[in-house]
Structures are given as structure tokens and as C-alpha cells.
Amino acid sequence: MKAPALIILLVSLTLIGYQIYRYSTLNQELIDAQNEFASSTLVFADKLKNLQTDLTKANQENIDLNDSLTAERDRNDNFEDQINNITDKVGVLDKLSKTDPQLLLKYSKIFFLNEHYVPPKLTEIEAPYSYQLNDQSKPEQILTDVWPYLKDLLTEATRANINLQIISGYRSFGEQTSLKSGYKFIYGAGTANQFSADQGYSEHQLGTTVDFTTIGVGASFKGFELTPAYQWLTDNAHKYGFTLSYPKGNNYYLFEPWHWRFVGVKLATKLQRDNQHFYDLNQRTINQYLIDLFD
Numbered sequence: 437m438k439a440p441a442l443i444i445l446l447v448s449l450t451l452i453g454y455q456i457y458r459y460s461t462l463n464q465e466l467i468d469a470q471n472e473f474a475s476s477t478l479v480f481a482d483k484l485k486n487l488q489t490d491l492t493k494a495n496q497e498n499i500d501l502n503d504s505l506t507a508e509r510d511r512n513d514n515f516e517d518q519i520n521n522i523t524d525k526v527g528v529l530d531k532l533s534k535t536d537p538q539l540l541l542k543y544s545k546i547f548f549l550n551e552h553y554v555p556p557k558l559t560e561i562e563a564p565y566s567y568q569l570n571d572q573s574k575p576e577q578i579l580t581d582v583w584p585y586l587k588d589l590l591t592e593a594t595r596a597n598i599n600l601q602i603i604s605g606y607r608s609f610g611e612q613t614s615l616k617s618g619y620k621f622i623y624g625a626g627t628a629n630q631f632s633a634d635q636g637y638s639e640h641q642l643g644t645t646v647d648f649t650t651i652g653v654g655a656s657f658k659g660f661e662l663t664p665a666y667q668w669l670t671d672n673a674h675k676y677g678f679t680l681s682y683p684k685g686n687n688y689y690l691f692e693p694w695h696w697r698f699v700g701v702k703l704a705t706k707l708q709r710d711n712q713h714f715y716d717l718n719q720r721t722i723n724q725y726l727i728d729l730f731d
């Protein structure tokens with residue numbers, strides 16, 4: 437072999453050797469890198485798993501916390517409801533204790549008012565609405581709590597060109613007694629009993645009941661049921677809490693189209709709607725309306 441060929445061979449071998457060395461070094465670096473990557477991936481996956489566990493735990497704690505918050509809120513609401521309920525009941529009892537149950541009692545030949553019963557406070561019915569029998573006659577009176585309702589009724593009637601007047605409001609036990617004996621004297625006891633309640637049976641003693649008339653009809657009540665005033669009362673009196681006590685064909689007294697009793701707007705409206713009358717209802721049903729008497 438000639439020298440140059442040997443040199444070329446040696447150089448080639450050296451180059452190949454170097455390439456082999458280079459390759460194996462790079463390969464080792466690659467394996468190392470892969471190993472390193474694999475181990476950091478493992479660590480990372482581990483960390484991720486831990487984080488996920490923590491997150492799930494936190495989520496669960498959050499749910500638990502929310503649940504107890506809701507439960508606590510429910511308990512609070514419940515408690516508040518109970519308090520409101522008690523407050524309502526106290527309110528109802530308080531309101532009822534201030535409302536005279538006599539005001540919605542049915543007075544008949546069985547149930548009657550004590551002779552000492554006097555309404556707690558009476559108001560005089562204003563001049564244009566109080567019927568004057570003569571110059572000496574005193575203004576009629578009505579239970580103070582009922583007056584605003586009656587006043588509204590009279591004002592509305594006037595606005596509708598109906599001139600209503602009160603000829604009889606509150607009547608004491610004594611006044612009823614002398615009125616009745618007067619009627620008995622004039623008409624005889626049998627007839628008087630048909631249209632005038634005995635003392636103690638009269639709704640007038642309550643102070644919640646009025647006899648209406650008009651200037652034209654006057655004190656005799658003759659033909660009152662044919663007046664536009666009576667028609668207006670029939671259509672509208674319930675809006676102000678008044679109801680006709682003795683309608684046509686009732687079992688208590690003769691038809692008294694002028695005699696209206698205050699029973700509260702709610703009950704009067706129910707009676708109007710159901711085409712019923714106060715004395716048609718039983719006392720238990722009526723008593724349910726006592727709480728709303730002045731609403």
C-alpha cells in the first residue's frame with residue numbers, strides 16, 4: 437500500500453470512529469433526556485393528582501358548607517315564620533279583644549241584649565243627615581266606630597242624588613221600652629210585636645243600626661220600599677258594611693226596608709253576593725267576620 441492511500445484510510449477510520457462516538461454520545465443524551473422527561477412527567481402527574489384530590493376535597497367542603505348554610509337559613513326562616521305566626525295570632529287576639537262580640541250577635545226572641553248594655557262611644561249624626569221630627573228633636577246618634585262608614589254611605593248617596601236621612605239611630609233600653617209601649621197603645625200588642633222589637637231585642641240598642649227615611653217619606657216610612665232611596669240602599673249599602681236586617685218574608689218581624697244594621701264591609705258584601713241575609717246565617721259563621729268588622 438502506498439503512503440497516501442494509508443493516510444486516506446487512517447483519516448477515514450478516524451472520521452468513522454468519531455462519528456460512532458458522536459452518535460453514541462447523542463444517543464445517551466437522548467436517553468437521559470427521555471428519562472428525565474419521563475420522571476418529571478411522573479412527578480408532574482403526581483402533583484396534578486394531588487391537586488385534583490385537594491380540589492375535590494375543597495369542592496366537597498364547599499358543598500357541605502353550602503348545605504349547612506342552607507340548613508341554617510331554613511332554620512332561621514322557620515323560626516321567623518314561627519315568630520310571624522305568633523305575632524299574627526297575637527294581633528288577631530288583640531284585635532278580637534278590642535271588638536265587641538255583641539256587635540255581630542243575632543238578636544231574636546231567644547238572644548237579647550242586657551238592659552244595661554250601652555255602646556262605649558256614640559257620635560251625633562250631622563245635621564243634614566239627621567231627620568228632624570220637630571225643632572226640639574235631638575240629633576240621632578251612632579256608634580263612633582260605625583260613623584265613618586255611615587258618613588261615606590250618606591255622602592255617596594247624596595252624590596247620586598239620593599237624599600237619605602237617619603230618623604232613628606241608637607236607642608237605649610229605656611227609649612225602646614217607651615217606644616214599644618207607645619206602639620202597643622196605638623196598634624195593639626199583636627201588631628206592635630210584628631214590627632217593633634221588644635226592649636233588649638232591638639238592634640238599635642247596639643248603636644250600629646239605623647232607620648233611613650227621605651224628606652218625602654218622613655216618619656211614617658210609608659212607601660219607603662218604592663223610593664229610589666231604597667233601591668240605592670239595596671244596591672250599595674253593603675259597600676259601606678250595612679245590611680237589611682228584616683227582608684221581605686223573614687221569620688222575625690215584618691219587612692222593614694228602612695232598618696239597616698252595620699255588620700262590616702266583608703260580611704255585608706258576602707251576604708249581597710250570596711243573596712243571603714244576616715239572620716239566615718248561623719252564629720258560628722257570622723262570628724268569623726268579627727275580626728274584619730271595622731276593616
Ligand SMILES: [Zn+2]
Binds near residue numbers: 640695696
Ligand atoms: Zn229600626
